Amino acid sequence: MSVPTVFFSGGAGFIASHTIPILLERGYRVRIFDNMLRGDRAMVEELAATGMVDLVEQDVRYGGAVQNAMKGCTHAIHFATVSINKSIADPYESIDINVTGNHNVFAAAADHGVKRLVFASSASVYGDPEKLPMHEDDRLDPLTPYCISKRMGEDLLGFYQRTKGLSWLALRFFNVYGEGQKIEAYYTSVINTFLRRIRTGEPPVIDGRGEQSMDFVHVRDIARAVVSALESERDNMPINIGTGIDTSIAQLAKILIAAVGVDMEAQFNPRDVLVSRRAADINRAREVLGWEPAVSVEQGMAELVRNAR
Incomplete structure (x- = not known):
């Protein structure tokens, strides 16, 4: 039987460094797709030494590169993004990487028929909440290009679900x-x-x-949530990940x-x-993922x- 392989954009980053070891423990191969501008090369080399991780040093803005790297992958995790404060300083780059990048990864995942795509969304899609705790069905009011691109990512996932049968979960990470x-x-x-x-x-x-x-939610808890989302029986919805x-x-x-x-x-x-x-509000995470901080x-x-x- 072939080994399940995860395409992991932004896989040389902080959250990924805690997530990939869990994936390896669970028997996945990992293909990191990262332009390495901010990636941790020493961490990637250490993981590559296991023989179960390889690096494609490329940018999510290039659809052809994403399509090629997605070949043979059974699952996908999409983390590559430009941060909130950078998105305000440079909306052009933010829209380019976050919106075009989201679309390239989702389209490739749909074309290659991956079993599940997990998207790093954000609590910032809610804007300033009208009430606490914040629930997934609350009104969304994203305020910056970063937040807008995260909401748009969730909507694009819905499009590929309806047109190509893509199975996805969007995790709205808190702090x-x-x-x-x-x-x-x-x-x-x-x-x-x-x-x-x-x-x-x-x-x-x-x-x-x-x-x-x-x-404030700890990165180890986030990493567990990502792997649970990759393997969850239920799909096609956003899920809050906080405490x-x-x-x-x-x-x-x-x-x-x-x-x-x-x-x-x-x-x-x-x-x-x-x-x-x-x-x-983390009830959905408990019910759908069996996850608790x-x-x-x-x-x-x-x-x-x-x-x-």
Whole structure:
């Protein structure tokens, strides 16, 4: 019997580095498709040494390259993307990579008849939520080219499902963090800024009252969700992947101070702040994927602090 093979765009990135080892344990071969501009080459070489991972160093904007690399693949994971803050600075590149790239991967997956495609969508498709927790059927209001392209990706998957029978799941990731993340990453910049100050004996400075919140979900939990989505019996829907807990910026500062083990209080910089809050309704993830988050924010942040020493 032939070995199932996963086409993995953006497979040299942070979340992929935690996902691919699980895929290998479960008997998959992995074909990483990545332009390596931000990819971790040392990690890819280490994985390639297993004999079960190969790298196609190419760009998702080139449809022919995607079609060729998809040959012989039974499954696909599409992570290649341009980040939120970069999409605001350069909407042209963002639309080019995120929209054209999405389409090239989905079309190739449909043409080659892959059994399942898993798409990294984002909680940012909701915009500023009207209520918490955020449910998959809530109104979508994506605000930046990145968020718009994620919503568009979900709609395109629906098109290929209806016209070519493509089986897909779109995972709406909330605020991913964990070991190995680039420090300039949009959602972790607040973690890193606070940590830098705490370590040098300066208290973290919080704008407003620190009521803004995020749903921080650990990368190991994300990786498990991706593999569960690849193997789930149910398909063709978006699924929130978060913890269901909204951690305010003020709470985050306390958690990090405790993790470093120093005695200090955060400072508040009184000013008007647009308070946005996030927390995922994760019932669908439980029902469809049999998935639950296993790493608490306290545990994950403590680990981050230990490993960053």
